[in-house]
Amino acid sequence: MPSRTQRIDRLAELVAARREDGEGRGVWREAFARMRRDPMAITGAAIVGVFLLVAVLGELIAPYSPTAQTWGAEVFPNRNVFVGPRAENWLGLDNLGRDQFSRMVIGARQTLLVGVVAAGLGFTAGALLGGVSGAAHTLGGRAGRRIDTVLMRFTDMMLALPTLLLAVSIAALLGQGLTTVMVAVGAAQIPIFARLLRGAMIAQGSRDYVLAARALGARRRRIALAHILPNSMGPVLVQLTLSLATAIIDAAALSYLGLGNPDPSVPEWGTMLADAQRFLGGAPQLAVFPALAIIVTALGFTLMGEAMRESLDPRLRN
Amino acid sequence: MTRSPLLDVDELSVAFTRRRRRDVQAVDRISFSLREGRITGLVGESGCGKSVTSLALMGLLPARGVRVGGTARFRLGGGDEVDLLALPAARLRDLRGSEIAMVFQDPLSSLNPVVPIGRQVAEVLTRHRGLKGAAARGQAAELLARVGIPDPGRRLREYPHELSGGMRQRALIAMAVACRPRLLIADEPTTALDVTIQAQILELLAGLVAEEGTALLMITHDLGVVAGLCDEINVLYSGRTVEGAARHELFAAPTHPYTAGLLGSIPRLDAPRDEPLTPIRGTVDDAIGWDDGCAFAPRCDRFAEDCLGGPPPMRERRAGHRFRCLHPTEPAPGEESEGR
């Protein structure tokens, strides 16, 4: 006859077998676990991974130099004949006799740079603006709320312009160039990040744990940095991923508008696409390859961002 | 005059299927019946399957990922009987709101926020009784008055967020009884309300039942509600009925340890001040599967080895008092017999 201890052990086993494992291991780990099984996230991550790999390995993959007009002799005499993909040049030649494939590969790095700098600029400045505003509103009392109002008024003004036009007006001040494009596109993202982080922080500010921390006398700076901020970062990080995608596309648009880098030797997908527009009738591949590359890469980041958003959304969990 | 029951639920089971995981058996072969003019209670903690039961009867469970078993024979107005669980969706849609109706728990979220109350009541009348326009509005105002909402004419044009919690619940009840259904299911109708309003709503429901001869299925976790209102009570635990009896019987002789535990954990005005409450230890999650034994065993003070030998059968003490336990509190000597 089993003892009471053994009976209780048996009970415990049965209870444990019934319970589901993995209870609340933290928001981020749960989200990550969910993303690992999400086909959208996997596809996105795969695309981004390939993109990063190509950007980093650059010269190791490119068979030729992206700037040398090695086949110039072939191309210049007859401007109407464009050399398409062939054994020697996998993606053909561009209108100046350069190897498209090499240009595309090296261009990945420039494009990545543009995206990262622009999105990073928007994120940093925007998060700073929004973070200060949100913290002031939540913890700063009446004076804090006034600061918040002023800062948000300023943000609203920037938001009153469609993103592209905001970028154009900033670019007009800075003159042509890749840096201009990066700064303009990045600056246009600032109000988005600012509003997002501020909103998230204010939502956190009325939560019980903040009230509890204040009641316990914790210093406001600590509350803001150690408690509110980490819990507000979710939507901001999602936006960062999405901003990477839109930055690349907006940069291409600015190049199309003639505000980009006038020096066509340094390849960047957006500039390549803009330059190739005039050849679309005769040589669509000059535009199609950079366009596809931009679309696929932007898609990759967007898929990841969307997957992140869904996995962090408490309502979609079941 | 024992007519056949209005609703006879036999071995109802509901399982939720999930990918790559075990099915969740929310309701595990429960049986009960409802008669006209009687109020039957379904009592249990959250997660015991009582809400799922009501949704299954109404046909409101999602189509995918759910497996329903058993029968629920319902006697229609003309005398025919249908199995609610086997009806085609269109037919069930005709019955809902006219023969069978339901009142839900949270009145604010259960009302459409952008449509005026009057319209939400009238649309039931339009759908099932063909009333339109002024006729529908007029009858809607009458219904609102009947459930105790003052100044019903004005309320018709108001939106849910403009009403108090109690009035919203009254409005929901008005929508439910608009077409004089023969079966009314109330799922925790007072849980979201203040205590004083609770009493009023329960009185209202009791009154409507008495006037119309409706059968009411009252679902709740609150034994206080049940004590004041229900004629008979079924106690659910982990998807199965563990005790079922008429009201006086149940409170006079709670047989299953769970029922006894529920009663023991209610603070009472007539108990000595410093007498401690005796809560049931553990939580609903501390359960085992019924196939392995009594699901309540981990939380039970009377648990013995044979409790782990498979599901305890339902037995009966006295007519109409069923219980599912091998070691019940106070079995009356000589009154046990094998039951369902």
Place this chain on the structure above:
Amino acid sequence: MLRFITRRVLTAVPTLFGLSVLLFFWVRLLPGGPEYALLPEDASAEQRAALRRAMGLDDPILVQYGRFALQLLQGDMGTSLQTGRPVLTEFWMKFPATVELAAMAMLIAVAVGIPLGYLAARRRGGALDALAVGGSLLGICTPVFFLAFVLKLVFAEQLGLFPSAFRQSPGIDATRITGFFVVDGIATREWDAAADALMHLFLPGLALSSIPLAVIVRMTRASVIEVLGEDYVRTAEAKGLRRGTIRTRHVLRNAMLPVVTAIGLLSGSLLAGAVLTESVFAFGGIGEFIYAATQTRDYPVLLGFILIIATVYVLINLLVDISYSLLDPRVRVS
């Protein structure tokens, strides 16, 4: 209600004021300074000096701003460097084209996007859902000007189904009243002119609609999914209402609220996208003119058009806010 409207209008005023201040400083930061940026290249030194005096660039900042604001309110935004006409005149001449284009784009986006988003939400996890989500992600990730070029190349030049440029075919003799070609054609019963204008609107409208369409599909889908899980939909089902009634009165009436707000915000992206699309189709609207202005550094036009667009955008969002309060009774109380 009136108080609500006045309050909302009043919050728009500081935004517009702030914008004018920003643009005021913007003009003074242009490369070379305003006397170079705002005058044609061949302007003489005296003309530049005259401009400096006229703008009072040595006066205190507040005085300068006052002059600037006064000019704006009087409608004087300078003269286009490309055409020599007043900036405001250029705007009036060109904005009907862009409005028609934006209207066509929004029409396509709404007429296709809302039903598609609804169906995707109803049949969640199905093939249509995947198509809708995938398609909309693709729409956001495709550069608009590239799409415009491809559409023009394939459907206008190769297949010849649609005209490839301008707003009206050269052969059509149409009477102009408002500048809105489709409206004019209908008003004067010149049906061929109206139909021709519509044909010219379709391809650029389609290109311009790609982003709004994508956004509307996703927003509608997300909103419908959320509403379908709400308790009041369950109540409607419990009442035995017909599926059509539930769809219109209970699901859509609630699901459309955030979509309506989004449409207001999308008008901004339409104005921006117009810049990229009109140039491809030589459409002759504001967008094409801004494109030309960025190429030729026509700063007065940039300044004026951006200010006007921003004002319009603020006003549109104001309208959306107010109409939202008409749709959602919960908002009116606050």
